[in-house]
Amino acid sequence: MTLNDIIKPVKDDLKEFSDYFKSTLNTKVPLLNLIIKYVAQRKGKQLRPVLVFLSAKICGEVNQRSYVGASLVELLHTATLIHDDVVDEASERRGLASINAKWNNKIAVLIGDFLLSKGLLAAIDNNEFDFLHAVSVAVKRMSEGELLSIDKSRGTSIDEETYFRIIRDKTASLLSSCCKIGALSATDNPAHHEALSEYGENIGIAFQIKDDMLDYTSRSVLIGKPVGNDIKEKKITLPLLYALSKLDEKDADKIKNRILKGKMTKGEIVELIEQVVQIGGIDYAEKIAKEYVDKAKSYLEIFPESPAKISLLQFADFVILRTN
Numbered sequence: 054m055t056l057n058d059i060i061k062p063v064k065d066d067l068k069e070f071s072d073y074f075k076s077t078l079n080t081k082v083p084l085l086n087l088i089i090k091y092v093a094q095r096k097g098k099q100l101r102p103v104l105v106f107l108s109a110k111i112c113g114e115v116n117q118r119s120y121v122g123a124s125l126v127e128l129l130h131t132a133t134l135i136h137d138d139v140v141d142e143a144s145e146r147r148g149l150a151s152i153n154a155k156w157n158n159k160i161a162v163l164i165g166d167f168l169l170s171k172g173l174l175a176a177i178d179n180n181e182f183d184f185l186h187a188v189s190v191a192v193k194r195m196s197e198g199e200l201l202s203i204d205k206s207r208g209t210s211i212d213e214e215t216y217f218r219i220i221r222d223k224t225a226s227l228l229s230s231c232c233k234i235g236a237l238s239a240t241d242n243p244a245h246h247e248a249l250s251e252y253g254e255n256i257g258i259a260f261q262i263k264d265d266m267l268d269y270t271s272r273s274v275l276i277g278k279p280v281g282n283d284i285k286e287k288k289i290t291l292p293l294l295y296a297l298s299k300l301d302e303k304d305a306d307k308i309k310n311r312i313l314k315g316k317m318t319k320g321e322i323v324e325l326i327e328q329v330v331q332i333g334g335i336d337y338a339e340k341i342a343k344e345y346v347d348k349a350k351s352y353l354e355i356f357p358e359s360p361a362k363i364s365l366l367q368f369a370d371f372v373i374l375r376t377n
Contacts, residue, residue, distance in 0.1 A: 062360040063106035066115045095147045101126045101231045108235025108249045110361035118238035128172030135165040191230040198222025206287045225257025248352045255349035260372045262342040265290035281322040292334030
């Protein structure tokens with residue numbers, strides 16, 4: 054199973070959407086057009102438009118409203134990535150120099166603001182206020198999750214409950230909005246809106262857990278960042294939380310302190326990664342991720358069988374089987 058297999062029911066819609074999306078970004082400012090063209094080179098897997106269109110298809114048909122919704126979430130997602138690179142002082146994104154590295158922080162922030170405003174206007178100009186509400190909730194939650202993550206990086210009090218709150222808000226909220234917007238574009242059935250919103254939420258949680266696992270298990274060439282990068286960035290994620298819970302409290306606190314103070318050497322990071330794997334942190338995280346995938350699938354039971362339903366079920370599996 055590949056992503057190409059999963060997108061088959063909406064493959065033509067994605068092709069049309071690509072042209073539609075580009076047409077929404079034309080401006081009369083040369084510098085802006087130059088940077089937007091550069092941003093377009095870094096096109097990823099388009100997972101968010103895929104979720105919008107599959108969610109629309111399982112409820113009815115992909116339509117013009119679905120295109121507006123997909124544009125909204127793609128613009129929001131791109132804007133947040135650009136802003137994240139500024140916050141994280143990142144020099145690369147998907148193998149290319151980040152906007153802040155190639156130009157500067159001020160331009161990067163303004164480009165992010167421009168993309169966000171274009172997304173909001175796409176909803177307002179088309180009277181899609183339900184879409185606007187869904188993404189506004191997501192932006193609020195994403196901001197809260199990021200701030201909670203920053204706050205917890207200053208102390209040793211992070212636990213599983215806090216970890217899940219952070220990833221629900223930072224990652225799952227936007228995927229939940231994608232699925233809800235897709236449903237809103239194709240049906241007035243509130244039960245379908247809610248079911249797909251919950252599907253997206255649980256998929257998002259599993260997606261982030263898998264990302265956190267990859268930071269301990271994959272070669273950097275596959276995931277686009279160095280293995281152990283989360284530890285360097287003072288992020289204590291689920292595999293490490295589990296491993297620390299199996300250690301003596303004094304030893305666990307010592308490791309936490311060294312991570313949060315940024316005092317771990319490269320050799321110590323490699324040693325800690327090996328320890329996390331040996332203790333069973335990866336196996337535990339994989340088990341929890343599968344539980345969220347199964348929960349996500351359960352929300353699709355109310356829908357009749359269809360190619361879109363099969364693809365959404367496959368997407369759930371793809372989330373934890375992927376290698377990057």
